[in-house]
Amino acid sequence: MKKITDFNETIVALATALGSGSIAIIRLSGKDAITIVNSVFKGKDLVAVPANTIHFGRISDGKNEYDQVLVSVFHAPHSYTGENYVEVSCHANPFIVDDIMDVFIKMGAVSSKPGEFTLRAFLNGKMDLSQAEAVSAIIRAKSRMGIKNSLEQLNGKLAEQIIQIRQTLIDITGLIEIDLDFSEEDLEVVERKDLVSRINETIADLNRLHSSFNYAKLLDGGIRLAIIGEPNVGKSTLLNQILGENRAITSHIPGTTRDAIHENIVLNGILFKIIDTAGLRQTANEIEYEGIKRTKSHISTSDIILMVIDSSKTQGKKAIDLVEETVNAISGKVLLVANKADVGNPHNVRKAYGHLNKPLVEMSALTGKGLKDLERQITSLLAGAHEQFSDSLIVTSKRQKEVMVRTVNHLTDARQTLEQGGGYEFVSVDLRQALDVLGEITGETATEDILNNIFSQFCIGK
Numbered sequence: 190m191k192k193i194t195d196f197n198e199t200i201v202a203l204a205t206a207l208g209s210g211s212i213a214i215i216r217l218s219g220k221d222a223i224t225i226v227n228s229v230f231k232g233k234d235l236v237a238v239p240a241n242t243i244h245f246g247r248i249s250d251g252k253n254e255y256d257q258v259l260v261s262v263f264h265a266p267h268s269y270t271g272e273n274y275v276e277v278s279c280h281a282n283p284f285i286v287d288d289i290m291d292v293f294i295k296m297g298a299v300s301s302k303p304g305e306f307t308l309r310a311f312l313n314g315k316m317d318l319s320q321a322e323a324v325s326a327i328i329r330a331k332s333r334m335g336i337k338n339s340l341e342q343l344n345g346k347l348a349e350q351i352i353q354i355r356q357t358l359i360d361i362t363g364l365i366e367i368d369l370d371f372s373e374e375d376l377e378v379v380e381r382k383d384l385v386s387r388i389n390e391t392i393a394d395l396n397r398l399h400s401s402f403n404y405a406k407l408l409d410g411g412i413r414l415a416i417i418g419e420p421n422v423g424k425s426t427l428l429n430q431i432l433g434e435n436r437a438i439t440s441h442i443p444g445t446t447r448d449a450i451h452e453n454i455v456l457n458g459i460l461f462k463i464i465d466t467a468g469l470r471q472t473a474n475e476i477e478y479e480g481i482k483r484t485k486s487h488i489s490t491s492d493i494i495l496m497v498i499d500s501s502k503t504q505g506k507k508a509i510d511l512v513e514e515t516v517n518a519i520s521g522k523v524l525l526v527a528n529k530a531d532v533g534n535p536h537n538v539r540k541a542y543g544h545l546n547k548p549l550v551e552m553s554a555l556t557g558k559g560l561k562d563l564e565r566q567i568t569s570l571l572a573g574a575h576e577q578f579s580d581s582l583i584v585t586s587k588r589q590k591e592v593m594v595r596t597v598n599h600l601t602d603a604r605q606t607l608e609q610g611g612g613y614e615f616v617s618v619d620l621r622q623a624l625d626v627l628g629e630i631t632g633e634t635a636t637e638d639i640l641n642n643i644f645s646q647f648c649i650g651k
């Protein structure tokens with residue numbers, strides 16, 4: 190792999206958010222990081238202080254004094270980037286930050302490019318590429334579960350699994366190549382069916398890993414949850430009850446909600462994007478008709494649907510047909526809500542819709558009774574997906590998923606050659622390609638383009 194960064198340069202950037210706050214942190218990395226800061230630091234001689242120590246002092250260039258600061262000093266290779274590394278904590282006034290950065294630049298530092306600190310950490314072997322990507326993912330994660338996953342990746346869990354899979358592939362390739370070197374008279378030392386089954390296991394491992402990506406996407410973007418049902422069944426009342434505030438207008442008049450209402454809420458650490466929709470029914474009213482059209486589009490783009498049913502009404506054929514038709518057309522997960530349990534008979538709802546085989550919650554959106562049960566059922570709908578992936582790592586990057594899919598393609602070619610009696614030399618070519626591609630995840634075989642692409646998506650200072 191070619192070196193991208195000119196390591197002669199010492200880079201500087203603001204690591205914290207720009208704007209006013211209490212403290213801002215400016216970081217420097219490179220050969221001259223310590224001497225540059227030391228040249229404008231009034232306090233201890235930073236060149237002489239031990240590594241991993243923090244020092245109080247002032248930043249002054251002789252003409253002007255800029256701020257009182259705390260300086261943390263790290264020595265190569267024991268730092269985030271593996272280089273000499275300094276963090277300067279100053280007061281978070283944008284003028285102060287600007288002035289101090291300018292002074293450092295005057296003394297020889299250069300402004301860092303996006304992700305350059307982490308890129309250097311990668312190029313200096315402080316972390317593999319999957320860990321570097323986890324740094325950016327952890328900052329962007331939109332749920333606690335998303336953070337947990339990125340943290341596991343940062344701790345090297347994904348890299349561990351990929352290294353293991355690559356080792357298996359190296360072993361298989363080794364066997365095949367020994368066979369090519371030593372077997373005489375077309376006698377195969379290693380049995381084809383053994384090779385096929387080992388390749389199959391590897392394909393299964395990779396498929397399991399990358400199929401978790403869709404689940405990760407759910408966690409990251411938030412889970413879309415639509416509340417649907419006939420008019421007047423209590424959808425808006427339910428939204429208000431979930432949010433704990435009177436967000437949507439409710440009334441006894443059917444057709445109250447026309448435009449869908451969107452609200453975000455975090456339940457058990459997961460972000461939900463809740464949509465209260467216009468009630469489904471035949472209508473001649475143009476505005477209501479448009480609302481219903483939109484409800485249908487929300488149904489098709491949501492991850493979870495709450496189908497609300499009014500248990501204070503008898504379930505006539507028309508109502509049953511509507512629920513059945515809608516539920517059958519939904520590809521996502523559906524939860525039936527037998528609402529108005531305070532005045533109705535949810536048991537009848539259970540009887541009328543039992544044949545749909547969908548989970549059902551009895552509750553009262555008006556009084557809030559049954560709300561906890563509803564929340565439990567919603568999380569358990571997701572928990573199904575979570576359990577499936579909880580022991581394996583969740584792949585959060587599209588790039589990583591695509592690398593795995595490409596690896597599986599090469600492995601499938603190798604398997605096909607084996608099954609069709611093709612020569613081991615061809616199998617070996619496919620396996621070597623698979624190994625090469627898979628190495629892109631940890632960065633062992635990543636090209637300059639791949640690295641540029643990854644790190645350009647980072648923010649400056651990371």
Ligand SMILES: Nc1nc2c(ncn2[C@@H]2O[C@H](COP(=O)(O)OP(=O)(O)OP(=O)(O)O)[C@@H](O)[C@H]2O)c(=O)[nH]1
Binds near residue numbers: 442469532552
């Ligand atoms: N007793 C009782 N009344 C409820 C309950 N939930 C909703 N209601 C009442 O039912 C009526 C309709 O409620 P909404 O929340 O507006 O119904 P909706 O499904 O949003 O109706 P549209 O927007 O017209 O589709 C209101 O008068 C609510 O007070 C409940 O659990 N128990």
Ligand SMILES: [Mg+2]
Binds near residue numbers: 424
């Ligand atoms: Mg409504």
